[in-house]
Amino acid sequence: MVRKNEFITVAEELFLETGFENTSIDDIVKRMDVAKGLFYHYFDTKEDLLTAIVERLLDEIKSSIELAMEKKGLTAIERFKELTPSNSGISDRSKMIVSLFHKERNQAFHHLVEERASEFLIPAVERIIRQGVDEGIFQTKYPRETAIAWMTMLGSVGKSAPNEPTPEQLLQMNAARLELSERMLGAKPGTLDELLRRPFSGVSDKACQR
Amino acid sequence: MVRKNEFITVAEELFLETGFENTSIDDIVKRMDVAKGLFYHYFDTKEDLLTAIVERLLDEIKSSIELAMEKKGLTAIERFKELTPSNSGISDRSKMIVSLFHKERNQAFHHLVEERASEFLIPAVERIIRQGVDEGIFQTKYPRETAIAWMTMLGSVGKSAPNEPTPEQLLQMNAARLELSERMLGAKPGTLDELLRRPFSGVSDKACQR
Amino acid sequence: MVRKNEFITVAEELFLETGFENTSIDDIVKRMDVAKGLFYHYFDTKEDLLTAIVERLLDEIKSSIELAMEKKGLTAIERFKELTPSNSGISDRSKMIVSLFHKERNQAFHHLVEERASEFLIPAVERIIRQGVDEGIFQTKYPRETAIAWMTMLGSVGKSAPNEPTPEQLLQMNAARLELSERMLGAKPGTLDELLRRPFSGVSDKACQR
Amino acid sequence: MVRKNEFITVAEELFLETGFENTSIDDIVKRMDVAKGLFYHYFDTKEDLLTAIVERLLDEIKSSIELAMEKKGLTAIERFKELTPSNSGISDRSKMIVSLFHKERNQAFHHLVEERASEFLIPAVERIIRQGVDEGIFQTKYPRETAIAWMTMLGSVGKSAPNEPTPEQLLQMNAARLELSERMLGAKPGTLDELLRRPFSGVSDKACQR
DNA sequence: GATGAATGAGAATTCATTCAT
DNA sequence: TATGAATGAATTCTCATTCAT
Numbered sequence A, B, C, D: 001m002v003r004k005n006e007f008i009t010v011a012e013e014l015f016l017e018t019g020f021e022n023t024s025i026d027d028i029v030k031r032m033d034v035a036k037g038l039f040y041h042y043f044d045t046k047e048d049l050l051t052a053i054v055e056r057l058l059d060e061i062k063s064s065i066e067l068a069m070e071k072k073g074l075t076a077i078e079r080f081k082e083l084t085p086s087n088s089g090i091s092d093r094s095k096m097i098v099s100l101f102h103k104e105r106n107q108a109f110h111h112l113v114e115e116r117a118s119e120f121l122i123p124a125v126e127r128i129i130r131q132g133v134d135e136g137i138f139q140t141k142y143p144r145e146t147a148i149a150w151m152t153m154l155g156s157v158g159k160s161a162p163n164e165p166t167p168e169q170l171l172q173m174n175a176a177r178l179e180l181s182e183r184m185l186g187a188k189p190g191t192l193d194e195l196l197r198r199p200f201s202g203v204s205d206k207a208c209q210r
Numbered sequence E: 001g002a003t004g005a006a007t008g009a010g011a012a013t014t015c016a017t018t019c020a021t
Numbered sequence F: 001t002a003t004g005a006a007t008g009a010a011t012t013c014t015c016a017t018t019c020a021t
Helices: A002-018 A025-032 A036-042 A046-070 A076-083 A092-100 A107-118 A121-135 A143-160 A167-185 A201-209 B002-018 B025-032 B036-042 B046-070 B076-083 B092-100 B107-118 B121-135 B143-160 B167-185 B201-208 C002-018 C025-032 C036-042 C046-070 C076-083 C092-100 C107-118 C121-135 C143-160 C167-185 C201-208 D002-018 D025-032 D036-042 D046-070 D076-083 D092-100 D107-118 D121-135 D143-160 D167-185 D201-209
Strands: none
Touching (some): A002 A036, A025 A036, A046 A076, A076 A121, A121 A143, A143 B167, B002 B025, B002 B036, B002 B046, B025 B036, B046 B076, B076 B121, B107 B121, C002 C025, C002 C046, C046 C076, C046 C107, C107 C121, C143 D143, C167 D167, D002 D036, D025 D036, D046 D076, D046 D121, D121 D143, D143 D167
16 A cells, blocks of 8 residues: 555646656656556556546545635635635645646546546535635635636736746745735735735645746 | 548547547547548547647637627627627537536546637636626636536536426526626626526537546 | 567667678568567667667677787787677677678667767777787788778778688788788788688678678 | 759758768758659659769769779879869769768768769779789788778768867877788888878868768 | 666658659 | 659557456
8 A cells, every 4th residue: 555655646646747648657656666567456447547646636635625615713814714725734745736726737637637627626625615705705706617717817927927037026926916816805905914814825836937 | 531520520529528548549440431540640649639629619619709809899698699609600519618617527638629729718708807897797807717607517517417407497597697697797687697598508518528 | 588589689680791780670570489578578679679789799899809808928910800790709699790890781789889989999909900000010000090990901801802702812811911911010021821711701791792 | 954964962961061971852842942742753753862862973083093003004003093072073072972981961862872882982092902912012811891991981080070070189190091901911111101191181181070 | 665777669751763754 | 854742650668447367
């Protein structure tokens, strides 16, 4: 089981680096320094491995989301902060899920994850938006659509800057994200200040550049 | 030249259907019913073909964008309508470029197009936003970031509905797009009504479903 | 390792028979009756195989030359005899190296071997010539040039006779080789009698005919 | 006919540069800037072209050799000088024949030429050696074998020096060639001085280096 | 659990050659 | 003479997968 997980970990790295199609079983076993046969001891096909990666990733996201959503007595803003990777117990690796949302590097992987992750993340965001509407800090008639559009926006803004953005450009980008977030969620200016001070940044900016 | 274009057309179809990596030269020549050698009469490598596809696509987009941007005396809203595929003379095929913006089905293709298309589309959108700000109908301090975030949003909202959306869901989606657009651009409610009545829809919804 | 060596052996045969360019991987695996993939299990490219052949060949030559050169107390003539394939422990296959010296059947192979073999063989011959000069049986001011010219001559003379030489022609050739050798090395007539009685003959004549 | 000859000239260049196998018909027509079809208007196959090159080359050598051999009243030494490319009317291009003798760059070409050139060159050299023996300046019992060995030696000595030989090395090489030549032909020291002062050098040294 | 030899289908690419115009 | 589109077999190389040990 520990060995199987090692395969998943290494393959995840490689798939992310090079893409699913461009990573061969040979690449994987070479990096692990084991024989090729061992791979087929644990997995039936290459596709099978992809599924396993996604499954594990989703489990992590799912449970960390559930953890954040189950906490009692949080405001919508606090709950968002709870969802934010750096605050939540979400593992470092699965932070990448958000970045994957905008990674065009590889088909199969991205496709699968995006499809499945929406099942958890988007509904959670949608629920928090509804909560915020109830609390009166957000205002929108379309929480579902806003959820997905907002998540997407957070990633896309990072693409407006060059690969090596200057500090000023980073500030500008964050300010834009803040303004756009408040507008999309229908929040009063300043409401999201604290949430987006350095919001999703470790993730979205560096990761989304490429 | 006509034959070379046929290659580009057929390959574009196949790459979009199956992805670049999953389409073999054999697939292409089989669909065209020519010998494999003919492919290499016109192209040096498979990569070369991809470049040719993108080049042709970009030419179409570029010229249709230029056409729309050069018209005199248009308001920002009118200019957006001019950019809209259904209104402009842009060919049906190159409408797909917008959808490609959010198509993660295939790396190389998407990557190339996105990178290059941004050179034309995003700056054009940014310019129109600035014009709108000058005209007083839009209001934002971040036209650049808003341009990219807005374009992205238009595509992403389509993912909130299932593959075969009901008429009600389509209406809902459009309404959400309208509200989000007005908010992002800082426009008064109703301002974009006419623009987004059925706007970009042929493109983003069907095309983005996959 | 045994299988890899089998590849080297079979490829060596085929390359010598047909030439490097005219031998396909298919030819090799067909003669070995294995799958094509196995070839690439052991070698990265066809070029890689060529290198391996040459490497193995050179190792054999090198060690057999070193063996001959390290023996103590031999006269120059004795040392030449020691170098002679038929006398030394040099494997049958690598005898061909001398013949390769004049085999123009194929570029890459010949080129590589010639270039690398000179590093060992020519210097050894040069050293022995110098020793012979010291011993007073040879006489030349140009041991280096004589070494290479002599080696070349031994091979080239074989080409003076037709493909299927009569015994008389063989005798004539050997006599010519003897006279020319003694003249080139500056040795008294008869000095090399014993050395060239049947000298290098198995190699140069048959092998050089083609 | 002029066009056909152009093909032969260009192909000869390319075959010498890159080798027969590594030169494609495409390479040839591209350098001539004509259509591929034209090639097949003049030649049946690629092999056919090779034959034509060799034929033309041999015709040139043959006639220039015949010219040199038919002259009346020359001594052996004078006749050798007549054979020497720089002295004889042999065309610049066909000088290369001598160098080809030691060019390992390409199989088929070299093979063909060597085989056929021997028919003319070696017998001519042999005849001159016999004449020299009659004149008493040479002395050998094996004119035939000496002819081929001598021609080969002249080329091989060039390989004793590095690719960019110093003037001293060139002098040394020439001195070695002189000594070896006199010994092989059984000539008194100094006899060949004039002949080999700068003998075959333009050809053998530069050309044989590679 | 673990090894790595072995398979074989299929991919991209090359190239001599044909042929209608 | 001359063009260049078209062919298709051959070639190198890749890689997921199997299997005996």
